[in-house]
Amino acid sequence: MNHLHYLNEYRKESGKNYKIYVTGILTRFTENLREKYFEVFGGLADQIVFKYVYNQGGYMPEIDELLRCDCDDEVRRRCNLPFDAISVTQEGYLSVENADYENMLVVADLNKVSLREGWYGEKMKDMRRRFIEDDLDGTLCDGCVHHTHSPARAITPECSSVEGDYVFDDSCVRERLKNSGLTVYVPMSADIVHPGHINILKTAARYGRVIVGLFADEAISTYKPKPYMTYEQRKIVIESIKYVDEVVPQMTRDYDDNIRRLKPDFMIHGKDWREGPLADVRAKAIATMSEWDGQVIEPDYTKGVSSSMIRGQIR
Ligand code: SF4
Numbered sequence: 001m002n003h004l005h006y007l008n009e010y011r012k013e014s015g016k017n018y019k020i021y022v023t024g025i026l027t028r029f030t031e032n033l034r035e036k037y038f039e040v041f042g043g044l045a046d047q048i049v050f051k052y053v054y055n056q057g058g059y060m061p062e063i064d065e066l067l068r069c070d071c072d073d074e075v076r077r078r079c080n081l082p083f084d085a086i087s088v089t090q091e092g093y094l095s096v097e098n099a100d101y102e103n104m105l106v107v108a109d110l111n112k113v114s115l116r117e118g119w120y121g122e123k124m125k126d127m128r129r130r131f132i133e134d135d136l137d138g139t140l141c142d143g144c145v146h147h148t149h150s151p152a153r154a155i156t157p158e159c160s161s162v163e164g165d166y167v168f169d170d171s172c173v174r175e176r177l178k179n180s181g182l183t184v185y186v187p188m189s190a191d192i193v194h195p196g197h198i199n200i201l202k203t204a205a206r207y208g209r210v211i212v213g214l215f216a217d218e219a220i221s222t223y224k225p226k227p228y229m230t231y232e233q234r235k236i237v238i239e240s241i242k243y244v245d246e247v248v249p250q251m252t253r254d255y256d257d258n259i260r261r262l263k264p265d266f267m268i269h270g271k272d273w274r275e276g277p278l279a280d281v282r283a284k285a286i287a288t289m290s291e292w293d294g295q296v297i298e299p300d301y302t303k304g305v306s307s308s309m310i311r312g313q314i315r
Contacts, residue, residue, distance in 0.1 A: 104139075104140040107124040178208065185266070191220070204266075223253055255281065259289060
Protein backbone atom coordinates (compact mmCIF):
# COMPACT_ATOMS: atom_id res chain seq x y z
CA MET A 1 0.00 0.00 0.00
CA ASN A 2 2.86 2.36 0.79
CA HIS A 3 4.27 1.75 -2.67
CA LEU A 4 0.95 2.50 -4.28
CA HIS A 5 0.59 5.74 -2.33
CA TYR A 6 4.13 6.68 -3.24
CA LEU A 7 3.58 5.91 -6.96
CA ASN A 8 0.47 8.09 -6.97
CA GLU A 9 2.19 10.97 -5.18
CA TYR A 10 5.23 10.75 -7.42
CA ARG A 11 3.10 10.73 -10.55
CA LYS A 12 1.32 13.86 -9.36
CA GLU A 13 4.49 15.69 -8.39
CA SER A 14 6.61 14.66 -11.37
CA GLY A 15 3.88 15.03 -13.99
CA LYS A 16 5.00 11.72 -15.48
CA ASN A 17 2.28 9.90 -17.32
CA TYR A 18 2.67 6.28 -16.26
CA LYS A 19 -0.15 3.90 -15.48
CA ILE A 20 -0.67 2.01 -12.25
CA TYR A 21 -2.28 -1.41 -12.37
CA VAL A 22 -3.14 -3.83 -9.59
CA THR A 23 -3.46 -7.51 -10.46
CA GLY A 24 -5.55 -9.92 -8.44
CA ILE A 25 -4.87 -13.62 -8.84
CA LEU A 26 -8.12 -15.51 -8.47
CA THR A 27 -8.17 -18.92 -6.88
CA ARG A 28 -11.13 -20.76 -5.47
CA PHE A 29 -10.19 -19.24 -2.11
CA THR A 30 -10.07 -15.67 -3.37
CA GLU A 31 -12.58 -15.40 -6.19
CA ASN A 32 -15.26 -14.10 -3.81
CA LEU A 33 -13.00 -11.24 -2.82
CA ARG A 34 -13.17 -9.29 -6.11
CA GLU A 35 -15.18 -6.49 -4.53
CA LYS A 36 -12.62 -6.18 -1.76
CA TYR A 37 -9.97 -5.32 -4.32
CA PHE A 38 -12.04 -2.32 -5.41
CA GLU A 39 -12.62 -1.29 -1.80
CA VAL A 40 -8.94 -1.53 -0.94
CA PHE A 41 -7.26 -0.35 -4.14
CA GLY A 42 -9.96 1.85 -5.66
CA GLY A 43 -8.56 5.34 -6.27
CA LEU A 44 -4.98 4.08 -6.04
CA ALA A 45 -4.84 2.22 -9.36
CA ASP A 46 -5.88 3.13 -12.89
CA GLN A 47 -7.18 -0.35 -13.40
CA ILE A 48 -7.62 -3.53 -11.39
CA VAL A 49 -6.99 -6.61 -13.47
CA PHE A 50 -8.00 -10.14 -12.47
CA LYS A 51 -6.31 -13.28 -13.67
CA TYR A 52 -7.15 -16.87 -12.88
CA VAL A 53 -4.43 -18.84 -11.23
CA TYR A 54 -2.66 -21.19 -13.59
CA ASN A 55 0.16 -23.64 -13.45
CA GLN A 56 2.99 -21.41 -14.51
CA GLY A 57 5.86 -23.34 -15.97
CA GLY A 58 4.35 -26.66 -14.91
CA TYR A 59 6.11 -26.26 -11.59
CA MET A 60 3.00 -26.63 -9.43
CA PRO A 61 1.18 -29.81 -10.40
CA GLU A 62 -0.83 -29.53 -7.20
CA ILE A 63 -2.27 -26.17 -8.20
CA ASP A 64 -5.10 -27.78 -10.04
CA GLU A 65 -6.62 -29.31 -6.95
CA LEU A 66 -5.45 -26.81 -4.40
CA LEU A 67 -6.26 -23.50 -6.01
CA ARG A 68 -8.58 -23.96 -8.95
CA CYS A 69 -11.53 -21.62 -9.33
CA ASP A 70 -15.11 -22.77 -9.23
CA CYS A 71 -15.61 -21.06 -12.57
CA ASP A 72 -12.64 -22.98 -13.83
CA ASP A 73 -12.37 -23.75 -17.48
CA GLU A 74 -9.41 -24.75 -19.53
CA VAL A 75 -9.63 -21.92 -22.05
CA ARG A 76 -9.89 -19.13 -19.52
CA ARG A 77 -6.93 -20.52 -17.69
CA ARG A 78 -4.82 -20.97 -20.78
CA CYS A 79 -1.62 -19.07 -20.46
CA ASN A 80 -1.36 -15.43 -21.47
CA LEU A 81 2.43 -15.24 -21.41
CA PRO A 82 3.17 -15.86 -25.12
CA PHE A 83 0.86 -12.98 -25.97
CA ASP A 84 1.51 -10.26 -23.44
CA ALA A 85 4.74 -10.83 -21.55
CA ILE A 86 8.30 -10.25 -22.63
CA SER A 87 10.66 -12.54 -20.73
CA VAL A 88 14.38 -12.23 -21.23
CA THR A 89 16.71 -14.71 -19.52
CA GLN A 90 19.99 -13.75 -17.90
CA GLU A 91 21.79 -15.04 -21.02
CA GLY A 92 19.86 -12.57 -23.15
CA TYR A 93 17.45 -15.09 -24.67
CA LEU A 94 13.84 -14.27 -25.37
CA SER A 95 11.71 -16.96 -23.74
CA VAL A 96 7.99 -17.59 -23.88
CA GLU A 97 7.89 -17.37 -20.13
CA ASN A 98 9.68 -16.12 -17.05
CA ALA A 99 10.04 -19.31 -15.01
CA ASP A 100 11.75 -21.24 -17.78
CA TYR A 101 14.75 -22.26 -15.70
CA GLU A 102 16.03 -24.75 -18.26
CA ASN A 103 15.47 -22.42 -21.23
CA MET A 104 13.06 -24.92 -22.78
CA LEU A 105 10.94 -22.14 -24.25
CA VAL A 106 13.56 -19.86 -25.75
CA VAL A 107 12.42 -18.46 -29.09
CA ALA A 108 15.26 -16.09 -29.95
CA ASP A 109 18.79 -15.15 -28.97
CA LEU A 110 18.66 -11.41 -28.39
CA ASN A 111 22.45 -11.24 -28.60
CA LYS A 112 21.96 -11.91 -32.29
CA VAL A 113 18.57 -10.45 -33.20
CA SER A 114 16.57 -7.45 -31.98
CA LEU A 115 13.70 -7.76 -29.52
CA ARG A 116 11.30 -6.82 -32.30
CA GLU A 117 12.70 -9.57 -34.54
CA GLY A 118 12.42 -12.10 -31.71
CA TRP A 119 8.93 -11.06 -30.60
CA TYR A 120 7.58 -11.22 -34.15
CA GLY A 121 9.88 -14.07 -35.20
CA GLU A 122 8.70 -17.38 -36.63
CA LYS A 123 9.28 -19.37 -33.41
CA MET A 124 7.30 -16.97 -31.25
CA LYS A 125 4.53 -16.79 -33.81
CA ASP A 126 4.47 -20.56 -34.02
CA MET A 127 4.13 -20.86 -30.23
CA ARG A 128 1.21 -18.41 -30.26
CA ARG A 129 -0.43 -20.41 -33.01
CA ARG A 130 0.08 -23.60 -31.03
CA PHE A 131 -1.57 -22.04 -27.98
CA ILE A 132 -4.53 -20.82 -30.03
CA GLU A 133 -4.98 -24.16 -31.76
CA ASP A 134 -4.21 -26.12 -28.60
CA ASP A 135 -1.43 -27.95 -30.36
CA LEU A 136 1.15 -28.01 -27.56
CA ASP A 137 2.31 -31.59 -27.84
CA GLY A 138 6.01 -31.95 -27.15
CA THR A 139 6.42 -28.54 -25.51
CA LEU A 140 6.91 -27.75 -21.84
CA CYS A 141 3.63 -25.82 -22.03
CA ASP A 142 1.70 -29.02 -22.75
CA GLY A 143 2.44 -30.25 -19.23
CA CYS A 144 1.53 -26.87 -17.83
CA VAL A 145 -1.75 -26.38 -19.68
CA HIS A 146 -2.94 -29.98 -19.74
CA HIS A 147 -1.19 -31.23 -16.61
CA THR A 148 0.38 -34.13 -18.43
CA HIS A 149 3.81 -35.58 -17.90
CA SER A 150 4.68 -36.07 -21.55
CA PRO A 151 8.14 -35.65 -23.02
CA ALA A 152 8.97 -32.08 -23.98
CA ARG A 153 11.75 -30.78 -26.20
CA ALA A 154 13.44 -27.43 -26.08
CA ILE A 155 12.24 -25.06 -28.80
CA THR A 156 15.78 -23.86 -29.39
CA PRO A 157 18.00 -26.75 -28.22
CA GLU A 158 21.27 -24.80 -28.51
CA CYS A 159 20.01 -22.35 -25.87
CA SER A 160 18.66 -24.94 -23.44
CA SER A 161 20.41 -26.72 -20.60
CA VAL A 162 18.31 -29.81 -21.30
CA GLU A 163 19.21 -32.33 -23.94
CA GLY A 164 16.68 -34.54 -25.70
CA ASP A 165 13.28 -35.36 -24.25
CA TYR A 166 12.60 -33.87 -20.91
CA VAL A 167 9.77 -34.98 -18.69
CA PHE A 168 8.83 -32.68 -15.89
CA ASP A 169 9.21 -34.57 -12.65
CA ASP A 170 7.08 -33.44 -9.74
CA SER A 171 9.02 -35.39 -7.11
CA CYS A 172 10.53 -32.15 -5.79
CA VAL A 173 7.04 -30.75 -5.35
CA ARG A 174 5.88 -33.88 -3.54
CA GLU A 175 8.87 -33.60 -1.25
CA ARG A 176 8.05 -29.95 -0.54
CA LEU A 177 4.45 -30.81 0.27
CA LYS A 178 5.52 -33.65 2.49
CA ASN A 179 7.66 -31.25 4.48
CA SER A 180 4.99 -28.57 4.56
CA GLY A 181 3.35 -30.09 7.63
CA LEU A 182 0.07 -30.60 5.74
CA THR A 183 -1.47 -34.02 6.24
CA VAL A 184 -3.94 -35.96 4.15
CA TYR A 185 -6.14 -38.76 5.44
CA VAL A 186 -7.15 -41.46 2.96
CA PRO A 187 -9.39 -44.26 4.20
CA MET A 188 -9.37 -47.50 2.21
CA SER A 189 -9.76 -51.23 2.61
CA ALA A 190 -7.30 -52.06 -0.19
CA ASP A 191 -7.98 -55.77 -0.34
CA ILE A 192 -7.60 -55.91 -4.12
CA VAL A 193 -5.37 -53.00 -5.04
CA HIS A 194 -6.16 -51.59 -8.50
CA PRO A 195 -5.44 -48.38 -10.48
CA GLY A 196 -8.33 -46.59 -8.73
CA HIS A 197 -6.47 -46.85 -5.41
CA ILE A 198 -3.26 -45.60 -7.00
CA ASN A 199 -5.07 -42.61 -8.53
CA ILE A 200 -6.53 -41.67 -5.17
CA LEU A 201 -3.15 -41.98 -3.44
CA LYS A 202 -1.41 -40.06 -6.20
CA THR A 203 -3.94 -37.26 -5.82
CA ALA A 204 -3.50 -37.35 -2.05
CA ALA A 205 0.28 -36.98 -2.37
CA ARG A 206 -0.31 -33.62 -4.07
CA TYR A 207 -1.76 -32.26 -0.85
CA GLY A 208 0.79 -33.27 1.75
CA ARG A 209 1.90 -36.19 3.88
CA VAL A 210 -0.36 -39.15 3.16
CA ILE A 211 -1.79 -41.16 6.05
CA VAL A 212 -3.84 -44.15 4.94
CA GLY A 213 -6.57 -45.28 7.33
CA LEU A 214 -6.59 -48.97 6.51
CA PHE A 215 -9.85 -50.65 7.44
CA ALA A 216 -9.47 -53.39 10.04
CA ASP A 217 -10.92 -56.77 9.00
CA GLU A 218 -13.81 -56.36 11.47
CA ALA A 219 -14.68 -52.93 10.07
CA ILE A 220 -14.80 -54.28 6.51
CA SER A 221 -17.03 -57.16 7.57
CA THR A 222 -19.71 -54.66 8.69
CA TYR A 223 -20.44 -53.57 5.12
CA LYS A 224 -18.85 -55.97 2.64
CA PRO A 225 -17.45 -59.54 2.38
CA LYS A 226 -14.49 -60.51 4.52
CA PRO A 227 -11.23 -59.43 2.78
CA TYR A 228 -9.04 -61.95 0.96
CA MET A 229 -5.92 -60.65 2.67
CA THR A 230 -5.40 -60.06 6.37
CA TYR A 231 -4.89 -56.56 7.75
CA GLU A 232 -1.14 -57.17 8.04
CA GLN A 233 -0.87 -58.35 4.43
CA ARG A 234 -2.84 -55.38 3.14
CA LYS A 235 -0.71 -53.06 5.27
CA ILE A 236 2.48 -54.41 3.69
CA VAL A 237 1.09 -53.72 0.21
CA ILE A 238 -0.11 -50.19 0.97
CA GLU A 239 3.05 -49.22 2.85
CA SER A 240 5.07 -50.11 -0.23
CA ILE A 241 3.30 -47.58 -2.45
CA LYS A 242 5.47 -44.54 -2.99
CA TYR A 243 2.66 -42.05 -2.37
CA VAL A 244 2.00 -43.37 1.15
CA ASP A 245 3.81 -42.06 4.22
CA GLU A 246 2.00 -43.83 7.04
CA VAL A 247 -0.66 -46.48 7.57
CA VAL A 248 -2.93 -46.45 10.62
CA PRO A 249 -5.79 -48.82 11.45
CA GLN A 250 -9.31 -47.62 10.67
CA MET A 251 -11.29 -49.57 13.23
CA THR A 252 -14.83 -48.51 12.34
CA ARG A 253 -16.81 -47.71 9.23
CA ASP A 254 -17.22 -44.21 10.59
CA TYR A 255 -14.07 -42.07 10.26
CA ASP A 256 -14.71 -39.77 13.19
CA ASP A 257 -12.26 -41.30 15.70
CA ASN A 258 -9.31 -41.23 13.35
CA ILE A 259 -9.91 -37.81 11.85
CA ARG A 260 -10.48 -36.25 15.29
CA ARG A 261 -7.25 -37.78 16.53
CA LEU A 262 -5.14 -36.97 13.45
CA LYS A 263 -6.79 -33.64 12.54
CA PRO A 264 -5.68 -33.88 8.91
CA ASP A 265 -5.75 -30.80 6.69
CA PHE A 266 -7.36 -32.84 3.93
CA MET A 267 -9.31 -36.00 3.62
CA ILE A 268 -9.58 -37.73 0.25
CA HIS A 269 -12.39 -40.03 -0.73
CA GLY A 270 -13.67 -41.03 -4.18
CA LYS A 271 -16.91 -39.32 -5.28
CA ASP A 272 -18.79 -42.61 -5.08
CA TRP A 273 -19.73 -42.06 -1.42
CA ARG A 274 -21.92 -39.05 -2.22
CA GLU A 275 -24.91 -41.31 -2.60
CA GLY A 276 -25.82 -44.68 -1.17
CA PRO A 277 -24.89 -46.31 2.13
CA LEU A 278 -21.89 -44.07 2.82
CA ALA A 279 -23.73 -40.76 2.38
CA ASP A 280 -24.27 -40.35 6.15
CA VAL A 281 -20.61 -41.20 6.88
CA ARG A 282 -19.63 -38.55 4.32
CA ALA A 283 -21.86 -35.88 5.88
CA LYS A 284 -20.40 -36.58 9.31
CA ALA A 285 -16.81 -36.53 8.02
CA ILE A 286 -17.35 -33.18 6.26
CA ALA A 287 -18.89 -31.69 9.42
CA THR A 288 -16.05 -32.95 11.61
CA MET A 289 -13.30 -31.81 9.22
CA SER A 290 -14.85 -28.35 9.06
CA GLU A 291 -14.24 -27.92 12.80
CA TRP A 292 -10.56 -27.19 12.02
CA ASP A 293 -11.10 -25.93 8.45
CA GLY A 294 -10.06 -29.28 7.03
CA GLN A 295 -11.22 -29.97 3.50
CA VAL A 296 -12.73 -33.10 2.05
CA ILE A 297 -11.57 -33.65 -1.52
CA GLU A 298 -13.50 -36.02 -3.74
CA PRO A 299 -11.64 -36.98 -6.89
CA ASP A 300 -13.47 -38.63 -9.77
CA TYR A 301 -13.89 -42.36 -9.44
CA THR A 302 -11.59 -44.27 -11.81
CA LYS A 303 -13.85 -45.65 -14.52
CA GLY A 304 -13.90 -49.30 -15.54
CA VAL A 305 -12.32 -50.78 -12.43
CA SER A 306 -13.40 -51.45 -8.85
CA SER A 307 -12.75 -54.01 -6.15
CA SER A 308 -16.29 -55.42 -6.40
CA MET A 309 -15.93 -55.77 -10.19
CA ILE A 310 -12.67 -57.71 -9.78
CA ARG A 311 -14.13 -59.74 -6.91
CA GLY A 312 -17.05 -60.70 -9.17
CA GLN A 313 -14.68 -61.80 -11.94
CA ILE A 314 -12.63 -63.93 -9.53
CA ARG A 315 -15.74 -65.82 -8.38
S1 SF4 B 1 5.09 -23.21 -19.39
FE1 SF4 B 1 3.93 -22.40 -21.12
S2 SF4 B 1 1.82 -22.53 -20.48
FE2 SF4 B 1 3.05 -22.69 -18.65
S3 SF4 B 1 3.23 -20.60 -17.86
FE3 SF4 B 1 4.97 -20.98 -19.18
S4 SF4 B 1 4.37 -20.23 -21.17
FE4 SF4 B 1 2.54 -20.48 -19.97
